[in-house]
Amino acid sequence: GIDIGTLRSATGLVTLDPGYKNTGSTTSAITFLDGEKGVLRYRGYNIEELAEKASFLEVAYLIIFGELPDQASLTKFQTDVTNHTLIHEDMRKIFDGFPTTSHPMVVLSSLISVLSTFYPGSMESNRSDEEVYMSIVRLIAKVPTIAAWSYKNEMGHPVNYPDNSLNYGARFLKMMFALPTQEYDIDPVMVSALNKILILHADHEQNCSTSTIRIVGSSLANIYASVASATNALSGPLHGGANQQVIEMLEAIHSSGATIDEFMEKVKNREMRLMGFGHRVYKNFDPRAKILKKACDDILSKMGIEDPLLDIAKKLEKIALEDEFFIERKLYPNVDFYSGIIYRAMNLPTDMFTVMFAMGRLPGWIAQWKEMLEMKQPIGRPRQIYTGENERSFVPMSDRK
Ligand code: ACO
Numbered sequence: 001g002i003d004i005g006t007l008r009s010a011t012g013l014v015t016l017d018p019g020y021k022n023t024g025s026t027t028s029a030i031t032f033l034d035g036e037k038g039v040l041r042y043r044g045y046n047i048e049e050l051a052e053k054a055s056f057l058e059v060a061y062l063i064i065f066g067e068l069p070d071q072a073s074l075t076k077f078q079t080d081v082t083n084h085t086l087i088h089e090d091m092r093k094i095f096d097g098f099p100t101t102s103h104p105m106v107v108l109s110s111l112i113s114v115l116s117t118f119y120p121g122s123m124e125s126n127r128s129d130e131e132v133y134m135s136i137v138r139l140i141a142k143v144p145t146i147a148a149w150s151y152k153n154e155m156g157h158p159v160n161y162p163d164n165s166l167n168y169g170a171r172f173l174k175m176m177f178a179l180p181t182q183e184y185d186i187d188p189v190m191v192s193a194l195n196k197i198l199i200l201h202a203d204h205e206q207n208c209s210t211s212t213i214r215i216v217g218s219s220l221a222n223i224y225a226s227v228a229s230a231t232n233a234l235s236g237p238l239h240g241g242a243n244q245q246v247i248e249m250l251e252a253i254h255s256s257g258a259t260i261d262e263f264m265e266k267v268k269n270r271e272m273r274l275m276g277f278g279h280r281v282y283k284n285f286d287p288r289a290k291i292l293k294k295a296c297d298d299i300l301s302k303m304g305i306e307d308p309l310l311d312i313a314k315k316l317e318k319i320a321l322e323d324e325f326f327i328e329r330k331l332y333p334n335v336d337f338y339s340g341i342i343y344r345a346m347n348l349p350t351d352m353f354t355v356m357f358a359m360g361r362l363p364g365w366i367a368q369w370k371e372m373l374e375m376k377q378p379i380g381r382p383r384q385i386y387t388g389e390n391e392r393s394f395v396p397m398s399d400r401k
Pocket of ligand 1 (some may be wrong): 113133237238239242257267272273275276277278279280281329334335399
């Protein structure tokens with residue numbers, strides 16, 4: 001029964017805004033987003049141009065350090081990342097302890113957290129710039145290795161060590177899919193699709209996982225603990241977990257034999273949500289979804305794949321764009337609606353989809369963490385309006401009902 005607004009709490013006036021729908025938590029110079037016009041820019045560069053022309057590591061550098069790297073800076077960054085792709089052999093023992101039923105997203109967040117035990121310098125409150133740089137490099141370098149190994153753990157396959165003669169995307173794909181029993185050929189179409197998809201996910205201002213990293217980091221928790229918290233926030237089905245849910249939903253429609261109209265009726269009756277639709281900020285279209293829809297068509301045709309789920313997705317989108325329920329509520333496809341179909345074409349299992357999102361979002365989390373510290377943002381500590389009981393006397397056990 002409490003409306004959004006400014007209310008009186010025990011200690012003064014407090015603005016109440018559940019879900020922070022209208023609350024700016026910080027200033028930031030990293031990502032510009034115009035939800036009405038469907039504009040997304042990293043450090044001033046339009047997402048369309050970056051997805052077309054840049055490499056993921058180039059965009060990571062841009063987001064984290066503020067400028068596009070010149071050739072020497074990019075070469076140094078790529079070399080530093082390449083030199084740190086291995087994870088400590090003792091960490092492999094931790095993989096062995098996870099049941100093979102573990103969701104790879106949980107393995108990923110746990111092992112990101114564990115990195116601080118191998119790099120105790122990250123725990124010191126007076127971290128040098130060099131230590132911060134190295135922890136950034138380590139995270140960008142090691143997260144793909146951890147991600148691929150969590151998949152291998154789930155499959156019960158031997159892990160592949162990173163092949164440092166390859167670029168970032170190709171190295172990850174080889175760690176994921178190469179088997180000791182057969183040759184693994186890198187498919188350049190897959191590498192380029194991965195590059196684009198990672199760039200599109202690289203930052204998205206103050207979303208749930210990014211707000212998480214800024215608030216956890218504001219307590220001066222170390223970078224690995226902070227990134228692990230963001231990874232956990234991303235795992236939820238209303239955030240990064242939505243890409244897995246989209247494919248599960250499309251598969252369910254495909255196998256149920258129900259018509260798309262029947263499914264849409266259920267959505268409109270609020271029995272379920274149309275996963276991959278709707279966004280807190282984009283109210284006309286999500287520019288990332290536009291790029292991915294086209295990429296999806298291009299990639300599937302280049303790979304010679306026909307996926308019935310893509311047809312279902314397109315039909316759902318077409319119906320939704322003409323239906324009053326969706327128009328009134330300004331619900332459009334978001335980045336997750338088509339990304340899962342590309343991941344399927346790459347043979348990634350559905351429970352790796354959110355891990356892919358985390359790999360892409362990593363530079364954004366790091367940049368926001370770094371910016372938050374450089375701004376000397378005070379510790380995050382929202383207020384509340386108390387709605388519980390007034391003061392009561394303790395009731396002895398014998399008198400409780
Ligand atoms: N399907 C059906 N109806 C929806 C959907 C959907 N996907 N999303 C919102 N609605 C409806 C709600 O029922 C509500 O209708 P009502 O006012 O009649 O009750 C209205 O639209 C507003 O919905 P909210 O939940 O208030 O919108 P909010 O901004 O809080 O939520 C969110 C945004 C979480 C993304 C929501 O649209 C959703 O759940 N989408 C599906 C999950 C998804 O795709 N998540 C990925 C988000 S993007 C990302 O993290 C990369």
